Amino acid sequence: MKQNRSIFRRFLKVHFLFIFFPPIMLIFFSAFVGFSNAHEKDLNSLNLFYLTVLLFGFIIVAFVILSWLFFLKLQKRLARLQEVMSCSAQNNSFPKPISVQADRMDEIDQLGSSFNWMIQQLEGSRKRAYEEELLRHRLIANLSHDLRTPLTILRGHVTRLNHESLSLEGQNSLTEINHTITRVGDLMDDLLTYTLLTSGKLPFVPVTTDIGRLVRASVAAWYPVFEEREIQLDVDLPGDETFYWEADPQWMTRVLDNLFQNILRHAAEGKYANIMVDVEKEQIIVADRGPGMGNSSHERGAGIGLSTCHYMLKKMRLKADFTSNENGTRVTIKHTERTSTSASGEVNRWSLE
Template sequence: MKQTRSLFHRFLMGHFLFIFLPPIVLIFFSAFIGFSGVNEEGLNTLNLFYIILLLFGFIIVAFVVISWLFFLRLRKRLTRLQETMSFSANNNSFPKPVSVQTDLMDEIDQLGSSFNWMIQQLEDSRKRESEEELLRHRLIANVSHDLRTPLTILKGHVTRLNKESMSLEGQNSLIEMNHTITRVGDLMDDLLSYTLLTSGKHPFQPTSTDIVRLVRASVAAWYPIFEELEIQFDVDLPPETTFYWVADPKWMTRVLDNLFQNILRHAAKGKYANIVVDVEKEQIIVADRGPGMDHSSYERGAGIGLSASKYMLKKMKLKADFISTENGTRVVIGRA
């Protein structure tokens, strides 16, 4: 930006004039008096000393006053700019532009103009990011919805082929195809659920929630499924005591559903699942004896569902600690 005037140049010019102009005027004045023939003996030595002392006193006072006024005005302008910048940090809001003199701009005005330009760039960037986020959510939702139809058709053909007579190798291939189609459908459901969750489509309604009661209801819903698959389901819930979290009951149920579903998808071979509610530590513990999260089965599918669970827990000011080895995975849910 082209500089039209300099704040410090004006400051130095003003001091130069007040320091050097009075002596120069005095010299010319004395020369004029001498030229006009005025008797110089009229000014005795004492009066000359007082005049010089008065002149230097005036110069010092003028220097202090001008410096004080200059820095006071400079401080006010910088303080106004600093308050505008710190307002957004203290109130978690976007900063507002500062007023700038566009006709004659000094260094402070140039700083304010650069600050306004930065705000405009940030606003444009935030607007583009919001539009891209909305477009991405809409694209994921549409793709997830559109892929359901071909998956349903494929699943129907696999079911029809199961009724046909074929070799054992062909039947194994059909079983693997059916599992793959089911897994892709589950991944699409997780992706759609996570997209809707992060875009605010699933409302967050926190309330004081009885955690033991919520976990007991979730265990009762999943127990028949684990029993059907012959998975040992050990449950340790306190019969009388409980604790409360300010959380969304539907979101907490979805988190537990995701953990139980991951056990069925990736740790069913361990034939064991355990859930414990520790009232003293206010923790929910879910464990299995599967191959661990480093196993390729987890890498193929558990990421989206776990990301959704972590997002919901963070929103409820909770956290989940994962301890995974080749002998199983242990998830501890507690306060953040």
């Protein structure tokens, strides 16, 4: 392997020669002239002084020119490397490898070689991360699909046992088992939906959406469920007035479904839900009288549903402000550039944006 060369060592060698070699030659020449009697008569001290000044002037000029050429070449090589780095930073992409002269391999070439090696390592890491992400998405999707079969079998056995004569305690156990199966199924749906969203399998199709009409349709679909759980539904939806958002109707419906489902899971004991569309402020408000988000719940999961809502709302340039205390939770969906003030006395506050 060829030994690396030092650009600064070459610089010092060349300048050393131009600084010390001419004076040494002048001293040698003067000494040689001193031994020659014939030349001693023709060479006077004034000519020797002019020769010395001329020689030192040449040394200074040569020193400046060589230094300027050296640093100009060095600046061009460093500027080329800096240009490659700046271009990649602006385009948010990996830079292309730079050319390196293997027969020279000075400090700048060594820096370029290290830079090229770093690019290769980063590209390899990104490729491995992409493959691992695809594998993770595929694994979650397959698990969500495969786990539905045993859950369906369990639900079939629970249905069969419901027709058998069981004690009151047995009936309560079957009810709890059925409820747990439903809960696990909902969690798998949330996980599968989030995986499909983050992998780009559920496309985002924004259109001009009538928000009043969309909320009204969602409330009508969930009304029998609230009525079955004996939850008082207070709905304030203007009939003639409305507003429009550039949003994906399916994604907005999914967000509302998640909020309504959270009321049934965590705030059903409050027996109240308020759904309102504020046309003037262009907001959707969903409130309940549950124990609040700060209190623990045996059905509280890892927040996959809220993560899904976060992703959808952010994609649609919306956000959800969560205001919660022991008297209930209030969710306000609005544009990200809009701000709102909250009432006094709030204990906990979350912002999903």
